[in-house]
Amino acid sequence: MEFATDPIDPLHLAHAVQAMADAQPSSISLWLLVDAALLDPARLASVLRRNEWSHVNALANTPLEAYGARGPQLLELPLDDEVRAEGLRRLATIDPAAPAFSWIASSHVAADLQACFGYLAQARHDGLKLHCRMGDVRVLPTLLSTLAEPQARRVAQAISQWQWFDRSGAVVGNWLAADGKDGVADARDHLELDASQFATLLDASEADGIFAQLLETVSQLVPQTDRAAFHQRLQRALAVATRLHVAGNPDRLQFVVLSLTCGDDFYQHPDLSDTWKTVAQGTSLSSLMKGWSDELWKALEGKAS
Incomplete structure (x- = not known):
């Protein structure tokens, strides 16, 4: 599979995640979201075994969980900086041009993140059910930027910060949760897109x-x-x-x-x-x-x- 993106420097990925880690309080965990559909499955499985990192189906407990190992995977990143950096470098070398990696800061458990991903992935428009590929960073920036305020607050209930590389593989895109004191979050289990968003x-x-x-x-x-x-x-x-x-x-x-x-x-x-x-x-x-x-x-x- 080829993509309209430039390769990511694996070391750059490790540095970008480290920068987010350095900016978070100790109560915040770091997670990596990997769109496994964009990577060679055998190589991904091999790297995950070598890293000894546990991972879960990011869409488990949602109607989209059947994607299984070929869908987005969620990995909690280790606290040790060197261990984390080496594992990230290995992952990025699977296919440096694949838009498959984004990383998240959250104080919530995996189940809360899975519910959030299910909300984003189960998009609907005018009665039409869609699978929104929120793990693909060609889609993610537009998706997050087009969210209405209640929808953004729904995401912010689980995620404090979300980052990824742009197509050049050099600039880090960033979504930061807004202050949740005011306003009401969307209570639906799916993302409802209006005509403009769609x-x-x-x-x-x-x-x-x-x-x-x-x-x-x-x-x-x-x-x-x-x-x-x-x-x-x-x-x-x-x-x-x-x-x-x-x-x-x-x-x-x-x-x-x-x-x-x-x-x-x-x-x-x-x-x-x-x-x-x-x-x-x-x-x-x-x-x-x-x-x-x-x-x-x-x-x-x-x-x-």
Whole structure:
């Protein structure tokens, strides 16, 4: 499995967790959340055995517990700094580019954290049941940032602080529980997403979906390095496609391919102005491309070179 992320330096992971540990009072425990679906299961099991760290199904005692060892795993991190650092380095070397690791500070027991993860993972929208992959750090930042205040307070009942690396593998993202003295926490056992929240999560995941499709169809367009920058390029292309009213996955994928092969500003060519007017009226971009002249294609390809 390949990801639109850059590798994490295993030592950097150990240092980031240590920094959180140093900032916590003695009553706070540190936990690691691992999305096992993003890692080689045999290697993960081997490292966990070598570390001698006990772990539990992060979604146990929820309707999603059947994911078992292939779902998110919760590990309480040892207090010893050196033991913890060495174990984290081993885990990060399984696949440094996998967006599978986040770490949590909490004064609660594992069962409380599992209930919190079940709340986040059992998302619903307009009666539709969804599995929200909260252990995948491509999803986690948008998920936490889009929570309404009662939902954030529900998470804060179990978690004091939640951190992860961004796509560059260098910057630590951070969610800090707000002061819980005022306001009411969501009492449901699942996360109810309104239309705006649902749309935000869908938009945030689109570039990763396009990335996977590129790997399957035109892998030569996907760089082997600087994947975080490439993901940003995909996001920019998709934002332009939205402004031009390019709709539907096939046409949006086609727009991205054109951006990668003909230049990010290919759409500004004067001879394409009628194309975008027609697309805005609901016509498929792919069907319109069949009528592009050889001269236009030469101009676009020449612009890219």
